[in-house]
Amino acid sequence: MKMKIVLWSVVSILIVGVAGWLYLRARRPQVITFDSGDKLVLLGVDYGKRHAPPGVKPPAATSTNATIRPRLGRNGTFTTADDALVVWIRQEHGPNQYMNCQYYLYDSAGTACVGNSGMNFGNRNRQMSNEVVAVQFNAFPRRERNFVLRVQKYGPQGPEVTDSKFIIRNPARGSFSAWTPAALPVTQDDEDLSVTLTKLVAGADMPYQRNQDDANDAMNKGVQATFQVQRNGKTVTDWQPVSIITSDATGNSVNGWVNQNNWQDNNDAVVYQYGLWATEPAWKLRCEFSQQADFAANELWSVANIPLQPGLQQEMWNYGNNRRNTATNVPVAETELNGFHLKILPAKQFTDVSPNSQPAGLFQIQTTPSLPEGWHLTLVKLTDDQTNDVGNWNYGTMGNGTGTTMRFGLRDINGATNLNVTIAVHKSRFVEFTVKPDKAIAAAAQ
Secondary structure, three states: OHHHHHHHHHHHHHHHHHHHHHHHHHHOOOEEEOOOOOEEEEEEEEEEEEEOOOOOOOOOOOOOOOOOOOEEOHHHOEEEEEEEEEEEEEEEOOOOOOOEEEEEEEEOOOOOEEEOOEEEEEEEEHHHOEEEEEEEEOOOOOOOOEEEEEEEEEEOOEEEEOOOOEEEEOOOOOOOOOOOOOOOOEEEEEOOEEEEEEEEEEEEEOOOOOOOOOOOOHHHEEEEEEEEEEEOOEEOOOEEEEEEEEEOOOOOEEEEEEEEEEEEOOEEEEEEEOOOOOOOOOEEEEEEEEEOOOOOHHHEEEEEEEEEEEEOHHHHOOHHHHHHOOOOOOOOEEEEEOOEEEEEOOEEEEOOOOOOOOOOEEEEEEEEOOOOOOEEEEEEEEEEOOOOEOOEEEEEEEEOOOOEEEEEEEOOOOOOOEEEEEEEEEEOEEEEEEEOOEEOHHHHOO
16 A cells, blocks of 8 residues: 555656646747857747737727838837737847848648748847847748748858748638639739739749758749630730739738749749638638739830939938938939829949949939829830930839939940930739639648
């Protein structure tokens, strides 16, 4: 009898000990360590519209017309207009340094992933070699119990992806409806444009690889969609998709930017990133098609003999000072085109760069009001005073509240004194498809 009591006592102690060990292990924070010694510590996860670092009271509810861009408050708190998943992470690094990380959220099987939609910095303390960051996702595998967060760190030795990963319990798991897909091919129209989707493949190879050590990693994969396009009943190849928003019945939505267009036999096979998880019964694709050439006369504006003036490279970025410096920003030409007021500013040739530096100059166009969604300004043709084509890069837009300034970097302008330009202001077309994606062979083999 005494022996049984002793045995039960030993067993009870072991059970309590194992339970305690499991509890402590569950409470131990997950950590990712890089070759440099930098660390990431998972602090917590929240889901909803109000977000706060662990241990900090969430912000008060905001009005229903809150802006989509998160507003950072005290102690790193912020609100989002829509429900979002936020992962709170402490970044530990050397003093007075900065960790440049890209976060990718996978399903548990690793078949697909999405990149973080934005990072909002919380409690910064670089002098103490750490900072708390909030990594926001508007899409994640909502039907799954757990999902995986992997990190790619950029440093002097190049990008690094560790085998370590964070395992996150889904805070928004529930039952969701299912969409019914249409059979391919399927055709949708917007005004004079008719678009047929003939093929959709998830897990397609991208033209570049983020993870050089694993070609089949989902961060290297995208979506391939094949289209046929007609305008006014005639097949055209000068209309191409420029963005594709992919959504599903669980509430996920990601904006995929088109990285590649391959035209063959009037079929445009485009590759974009990101898509969603192909286990869903259907995806909804909202595709924006934009014209690339052969614009109508009422969409075009041509201006000759735009003076090329001396300037400084900082004018490319220092928009605020440029706006106040009215002496150098007097428009050389103005017009009304498709309901927008356009101004061309004097072109600049940088005097503070070496002769072979690129860009070598700056060309700017102002639009008032700013172009809304679905409208584009395209630089159709740009030549110098000798009718040579001038290479250029679109450096994006900068706004002042009432309008937008588009900036183009110039190259190969040595010896030029004037520029000639043709600009198009044109409207996109939008079509939607609800379809089931096929899985690429490489993705299915993972």
